[in-house]
Amino acid sequence: MDGVSDDGTRAISVIAFIGSVFSPWYRWSGRRRPHNHVCINVATYGPGGRFTMTDRGERALRTARDRFEVGPSKLTWRGGRLEIDVDEISSLPLVSRVRGRITVTPSALTSVEMPLTPDGGHIWRPFAPTARIEVDLNRGWQFSGHGYFDANFGTRALETDFSYWTWGRFPLGDGSACFYDAERRDGTTLATGIRFDGAGRAEVMTPPARTRFTRSLWAVRRETRADPGYQPRQVKAMLDAPFYTRSVVRTRIGGEETEGVHEALDLKRFASPLLKPMLAVRVPRRPGWSFADG
Known part of the structure; x- marks a missing residue:
């Protein structure tokens, strides 16, 4: 789940993991027990923004039809809304408690399921590409905005399967457009655009040209879809890592200027073992936490 405030000054991202794909601890474990590496990653972007990503063991995981819990935080589907209750400790340099609730209210839910590889080894599910969000976290983090959630x-x-990908979700009219572009290790590519209306109906669209824009602070290559002659640009920095960047990007799609969340992921860099100790500083491991202990 990602979202941006209506005034564009703040943004938020929440990712719930079973098998925390960006955790060095999961990689060092051989990825044999994904339920032993679970996490609810919460990051806020703007003045005083914080980042939390604690890798926990299997005793910290509880799931039900309408609920997903990892340690003291949880996601609950209630009354047509996704409620995310957060109680985490942020990592360096701003070590502090992040506590409160984020509410995601979709305009509609979709049944779209898109394979990212021909054998279906990787699948994308855009559950709610168009939504409203309400953020009520401690330390003055209260705002409303637009967002989405997917899986x-x-x-x-x-x-193993990808060397690079970019993804973007951009509000358009009463709905939104999502673009997924990837370079696979076998030399094939993925290039998909989907337009969603306010009722959640999906239509494959012919995306405009892939257009490069400025690299991230770590020099990660970035590109997105844009009308001919239009130069996309970052309007708000979110996450910058040596292998990954997330930001709010302004582009133009079908004559409509729009700002949405964009990510670029360099998986050749991520595969380097040199990165894992760096990630461990930002992703602490807490294997002993259990609900019995609280």
Whole structure:
């Protein structure tokens, strides 16, 4: 789930993992027990923004039809809304408690399921490409905005099948457009655009040209879809890592200027073992937490 405030000054991202794909601890474990590496990653972007991503063991996981819990945080589907209750500790440099609730209210839900590899080893599910969000976290983090939530499922490590990908979700009219572009390790590519209306109906669209724009602070290559002659640009920095960047990007699709969340992922860099100790600083491991202990 990602969202941006209506005034564009703040943004938020929440990712719930079973098998925390960006955790060095999961990689070092051999990825044999995904339920022993679970996480609810919460990141806020703007003045005083914080980042939380604690890798926990299987005793910290509880699931039900309408609920997903990892440690003291949980996601609950209630009354047509996704309620995310957060109680986490942020990592360096701003070590502090992040506590409160985020509510995601979709305009509609979709039944779209898109394979990212021909054998279905990786699948994308855009559950709610158009939604409203309400953020009520401590330390003055209260805002309303637009957002979405989706999910990715996979049976293999991302770096096994992909070398690079970009993804973007951009509000358009009463709905939104999503673009998924990827370079696979076998030399094939993925290039997909989907337009969603306010009722959740999906239509495959012919995306405009892939257009490069400025690299990230870590020099990760970035590109997105844009009308001919239009130069996309970052309007708000979110997450910058040596292998990954997330930001709010302005582009033009079908004559309509729009700002949405964009990500670029360099999986050749991510595969480097040199990155894992760096990630461990930002992703602490807490294997002993259990609901019995609280």
